[in-house]
Amino acid sequence: MTEHISALADNESALADVEQLMVTMQTNNHEAEVWARYHLIGDVMRGTAPLSQKFTQQIMSKIEQEPTVLSPNAALTRQTSTLQYTADAQHKMPVAWSIAASFTVVMLVGWMVLQTQLAHDVVPAEFAQVFTATKSTPLALSEQAVTQVIPAAYLMAHQASAPTASSYYIQSASYSE
Amino acid sequence: MIIQRFISIFLLACAALSAQAASDEETWQLLQKAAVAAHALSYQGIFICQSGQQSKSVQIKHLFNGQYEFARNVVLDGSPREVLSQGSDVVIYNPKNEKVVIEKRYGNNMFPAILPTDLDAIKLSYAVRVAETERVADRQAQIVLLEAKDNLRYSYKFWLDTEYGLLLKSVMLNAKNEVIGSIAFNQFGLISNLDLDWFKPKVDARKNYVMEDEPAATTDTNASPHWKLKDLPAGYVKVDQMKRMVRGKALPVTHVIFSDGLASVSLFIEPIESGVKPRLGHSVVANTSYYASVAGYLQITVLGEVPEATVAKIANAVVFIK
Numbered sequence: 001m002t003e004h005i006s007a008l009a010d011n012e013s014a015l016a017d018v019e020q021l022m023v024t025m026q027t028n029n030h031e032a033e034v035w036a037r038y039h040l041i042g043d044v045m046r047g048t049a050p051l052s053q054k055f056t057q058q059i060m061s062k063i064e065q066e067p068t069v070l071s072p073n074a075a076l077t078r079q080t081s082t083l084q085y086t087a088d089a090q091h092k093m094p095v096a097w098s099i100a101a102s103f104t105v106v107m108l109v110g111w112m113v114l115q116t117q118l119a120h121d122v123v124p125a126e127f128a129q130v131f132t133a134t135k136s137t138p139l140a141l142s143e144q145a146v147t148q149v150i151p152a153a154y155l156m157a158h159q160a161s162a163p164t165a166s167s168y169y170i171q172s173a174s175y176s177e
Numbered sequence: 178m179i180i181q182r183f184i185s186i187f188l189l190a191c192a193a194l195s196a197q198a199a200s201d202e203e204t205w206q207l208l209q210k211a212a213v214a215a216h217a218l219s220y221q222g223i224f225i226c227q228s229g230q231q232s233k234s235v236q237i238k239h240l241f242n243g244q245y246e247f248a249r250n251v252v253l254d255g256s257p258r259e260v261l262s263q264g265s266d267v268v269i270y271n272p273k274n275e276k277v278v279i280e281k282r283y284g285n286n287m288f289p290a291i292l293p294t295d296l297d298a299i300k301l302s303y304a305v306r307v308a309e310t311e312r313v314a315d316r317q318a319q320i321v322l323l324e325a326k327d328n329l330r331y332s333y334k335f336w337l338d339t340e341y342g343l344l345l346k347s348v349m350l351n352a353k354n355e356v357i358g359s360i361a362f363n364q365f366g367l368i369s370n371l372d373l374d375w376f377k378p379k380v381d382a383r384k385n386y387v388m389e390d391e392p393a394a395t396t397d398t399n400a401s402p403h404w405k406l407k408d409l410p411a412g413y414v415k416v417d418q419m420k421r422m423v424r425g426k427a428l429p430v431t432h433v434i435f436s437d438g439l440a441s442v443s444l445f446i447e448p449i450e451s452g453v454k455p456r457l458g459h460s461v462v463a464n465t466s467y468y469a470s471v472a473g474y475l476q477i478t479v480l481g482e483v484p485e486a487t488v489a490k491i492a493n494a495v496v497f498i499k
Contacts, residue, residue: 148460150467153424154445154478161394161417162434162441163284164482165291165347165360166228168260168269169235169252 002034009038204305207321208292210342211335215290217241218343222314222365223253224288228358229463237288238375240368247376248287259378262287270378270386277380280389288360289344291439292335298438302326302412303333311336313345314362323439328352329410329487330440331464341367349464352484357464394421397431403498404446404475410490412437426450435481435491442481444491449476461485473497 007013008021159167221238234253239246245263252258259270267282286293293299308320318336325332332354336346346361397420406415417434426447433444449455455476456469467480468488472495479488 148458150460150462150465150480151456151478153426154443154480155465157394157421157423157430157432157445158441158443158480160280160282161419161421161432162436162443162481163267163282163286164441165286165288166226166358168267168282168284168287169226169233169250169258170228170231171256171258171271 005031005034006038009035009042200307201305204307204321205296205300207307207319207337207342208305208323208335209294209296211337211344212290212292212294212296214338214341214343215239215292216246216294218341219368219371220343220365221368222362224360224362226288226360235288238368240371240373240376242371242373247373249376249378250287251379257380259380260287261376261378270380272380272384275384277378277384277386278389279386288347289362291347291360292344293438296438298412298414298436299323302330302437303439308334310339314365316340316345316362316365318345325352327411328484329412329490330437330483331357333439336361338365349482351464358482394419394432401431401446401498404472405496405498406433406494407496408490409435409494410487413442413487413491416441423447440481440483440487442479442483442487442491444495445476445478446495447476447478449474459485459489468492473499 004013004017004021008018013021219240221236223234223236226233226235233255236251236253237248239248241247248260248262250260250262252260256272258272261268261270265283265285267284267287269280269282271278271280302325303323304326306322306324308322310317310319312318313336317339319339321335321337323333323335332350334348334350335344337343338345343365345365347359348356348361349358351357397418409415413435414437415433416436417432419432420429421432423430423445427450428447431446433446435442435444449471455471456478457471459466459468461467461484464482465480466483466485466488467478468485468491469479470477470492475495475497477492477495479492481488
């Protein structure tokens with residue numbers, strides 16, 4: 001087996017054998033250690049400096065020293081001081097909220113789809129052609145364009161028929177000259 | 178003895194209420210006088226119009242020859258826009274690249290004539306109060322507050338010329354008493370010359386003058402079988418309904434206008450186009466509120482110079498008929 005791993009590390013293994021080798025290394029600690037050792041040997045022979053065993057800790061320590069205070073993730077890292085999250089009660093809370101939020105979104109989208117289907121039961125003849133596509137694919141929340149920008153065309157139509165005192169002198173910002 | 182005291186208190190209360198009513202009526206008459214003076218006086222000056230982040234200086238000359246009313250407004254800042262009006266017919270000369278686009282409007286609320294001459298509709302929704310006097314454009318002015326009775330409209334503060342009665346300055350206030358728009362003279366004087374040689378646009382004569390390509394709206398008096406209105410916000414009534422083309426739309430859009438006498442709101446109703454996502458959303462930009470929603474198969478769009486609650490109520494007043 002070690003010969004096969006050596007061949008794989010040197011990129012000399014047959015493609016058909018690769019999958020079996022990968023599965024073996026993933027399920028067997030000894031084979032995985034062999035795989036890592038062969039790469040280490042290769043790095044040394046090529047003159048590539050291997051990473052220190054404390055590399056991860058040093059990186060995390062440097063990150064800790066960065067003056068990032070606004071990011072919630074940075075604050076969380078400071079509190080835990082390690083990437084290993086223990087499954088204590090405090091860390092279970094966000095998971096519980098996440099499940100609740102997901103459930104709420106599912107309920108909301110479901111309700112929207114149901115309401116839209118109910119409203120689309122009867123199509124007036126005048127609108128039948130217009131709404132063919134809409135009827136076949138009921139409106140879900142994700143299909144509706146939520147916008148906070150006032151459409152320029154409607155603003156201009158409003159000012160054309162119901163002008164305010166200022167609209168005579170101040171052109172709408174959306175008007176292109 | 179007790180009865181006599183009760184009667185005297187009652188009479189005093191009645192007198193106080195009567196005095197208050199008389200005082201209110203006098204204040205309304207100040208506004209009435211301002212509304213008429215804006216049309217009946219001949220004057221010229223420069224005023225500053227501020228809305229949102231924009232501010233423009235405007236030179237105005239207004240003449241009433243005893244029969245007709247003429248006005249020429251020249252925007253002095255930025256693009257040399259000119260607005261000429263004869264009565265309620267308004268023509269805007271709007272330089273645009275190598276052309277001058279002529280836009281036609283129908284309106285009778287150009288400054289300083291922003292108050293309607295019939296104030297009855299306003300009295301339902303606003304209360305008046307006299308405040309102190311101040312100097313505006315080298316003129317002495319009486320301040321009158323026109324306060325909204327609810328949160329469905331903005332309030333106003335008016336500075337009225339104590340001699341001529343004309344509106345010299347107008348400020349629009351939101352519910353937090355913050356200024357969200359203003360127009361004010363900084364130069365003002367009456368004119369007596371009735372010549373009309375100034376009543377013509379002086380926008381660059383070398384440019385081509387072209388009419389606005391916005392399709393005209395046509396009056397629509399027919400009730401739609403697909404929608405109806407219920408529970409409009411208090412004080413607002415439908416003043417117009419038309420069919421109009423809106424840029425970017427393949428089909429005509431129904432345009433309904435509501436007003437409380439001062440503020441106007443536009444309601445646009447149209448079928449949702451095939452393959453186009455319906456618009457949902459709301460926002461407030463300066464004094465303009467916007468609300469987009471869906472009623473059955475209809476796209477509802479409402480906007481106007483009113484608080485957000487008003488556009489939301491009007492959008493929700495549209496009932497889809499299956």
